[in-house]
Amino acid sequence: DAGVIQSPRHEVTEMGQEVTLRCKPISGHDYLFWYRQTMMRGLELLIYFNNNVPIDDSGMPEDRFSAKMPNASFSTLKIQPSEPRDSAVYFCASSSPDSSYEQYFGPGTRLTVT
């Protein structure tokens, strides 16, 4: 059974470029979460969706960040323009209606902005 899939696994880009991170949640899971992890700030929730609808985006740092979930099997997190302080590991997680409190994380995308 496939877990949460994220791509790319690593991304190196120059400041000012657009970055798009992708996530495929576990089939049947109706909650999807985007997190960012850094040494300084730990693991932070950026935004979460329920049934493809954004419910809480209060963790999104600023207007440079946007997230979409066009269907139940795909979500994107976009940063435009990227800045060096965006360098972090970005995790996507999903959870099921039966166990909304247990979240399954993808392997993460390690983003480096130079």
Add this chain to the structure above:
Amino acid sequence: RKEVEQDPGPFNVPEGATVAFNCTYSNSASQSFFWYRQDCRKEPKLLMSVYSSGNEDGRFTAQLNRASQYISLLIRDSKLSDSATYLCVVNWSYKLIFGSGTRLLVRP
């Protein structure tokens, strides 16, 4: 003040030792509580839920004190494979709030 606070460690213990981690949380409306484990350069994974009555899973025991807003994790007979970062997590309104983690190193 952070919503979930943990001692960052590292805790460096020999194999077979018993080690305890503590965590405090600030939101008294928090609904449920967990310990997640994160290996180096990997994603977090659920270790166990934490209940007010206390619960045990093999060598791991978790306790919750709602009055003091305090959560603990006890690991008995620690193994080399227990080396990881342990994240204290509270749930509020479908959101998981993570502590910054406590790093455990188990040495031979």
